[in-house]
Amino acid sequence: MINKIWASFIIIGILYSFLTGNIDTINQEIIDCGKTSLDLFLAMFPMMILWSGIMNIAKKAGILEWLSYRMRPLFRIIFPEIEENDETLGYIASNLTINMLGIHNASTPFGLKAMKCMQEKNKHKNKATRSMITFLVLNTSGVTLLATDIIAVRAMYGSKNPTDLIFITIIATLINTVLALIMDRILWKADQKHESK
C-alpha cells in the first residue's frame, strides 16, 4: 500500500511538472530533499535520544506500570488482544498522555517502543497486528487536548482570543477518535471474514 502511494506521488509529481514546464523546480527539489530531511532529522534526533533516556528512568521507577494500571479499564475495551500486565500498555499510555498535550517529538520514542513490543509478540513479522493498527489509529486521529502550537500561532497573528478554539478542538478530536476506533473495529471484522474465506 505504502509502496503504491509513494510511487504515485513521485510519478504524478514528475509527470505533471514536466507537462506544465515546471521540471526545474522538481530538479531543485530532488537536490534539496536530502538537506530538508536532515534538518528535520536533526530537530527530532536529539529529542528522541533524550526522551528515550527519560522514558527508561520512568520505566525503572515503575511509573509506566502505574500509568497503564490507571488506564486499564479503557485499554481493556480498546486493546482486547494485549494482556493486562504487558509492558506495551505502559508505553502506549505514555505515548497517548504526551500526545494529548501536543508534544509530538517527545511522544514518538514511546510510540516506537510500543510498536517494537507488539512486534516481538507478532507471529507474522511482515503483517500488522490488530493492536498495532488500533494504536496507529489513536495516533493518527491525534488525541490532542492542548494544541499548543496552534494557540501560539493564533496569538502571533493577533487573535482576540487565541485559546477560544480549545473547546471545539477537543470535541472534534474526541469525536474523530471515537468514530475512528469504531471504524477500526468494523474494518477488523471485515478483514477477519475476508481471511476466513
Place this chain on the structure above:
Amino acid sequence: MNLSNIGNLFIPIVVFTIVIIAIIKKVNVYDEFVEGAKEGLGMGISIFPYLIGMIFGINILLKSEILNHLFIFLKPIFDFIKIPVEVLPMAIIRPISGNASFAVMIDIIKNYGVDSYLGRIVSVMQGATDTTIYVISLYFGSIGIKNIRYALKAGLFADFITLIMSIVLVSIFFHG
C-alpha cells in the same frame, strides 16, 4: 497565565516528577538514562531512511503544484455544495505532511484573518488530527511491517471526520 503557558510548564513538571520518583525508589537515574538513550540512538538512526524517503515523495508531489491546480478546477463544485473550497488544500495535505499543512494554515490565516470562519476551520483541522501517512510509514517502517492491512483506511477515515467536524463545529459555535 494563559493556556499556552500551561503547555510550556508540562515538560519540566514531567521530567521533575520522573526524576524525583525514581530517586525515591532508589533507581540509578543517570545510568538508566544513558541506557535508555543508547536505545533511542539506534531507534533514531533506524527511522532516518523512512524519513528521507517520505519527504522525497511528498515534496515532489507538493512542488509539482498539481494539488493547487486541482483546487481551482474544483472550486465551482464546492461553491455549489457550500463548502469553502479554500479548506480543500488543507484537507488533502493534512494527512500527508504536518509541516506543509501548517504552512497552508498560516497562509489561510494571513489571507482571511485569524478569527475568520476559514481561519478557525483550518486551526481546528491542524490541531484535532495528526499526519496519517507520516505516522503510518514511520511507525510500521521502524519495525519492518510490510502488510499494513486496513490501517490507512482507518487513518484517513479519521481525517475525513475531522474535516467535517471542524466545519460543523466552527459553524455552530462561532458563525451560527
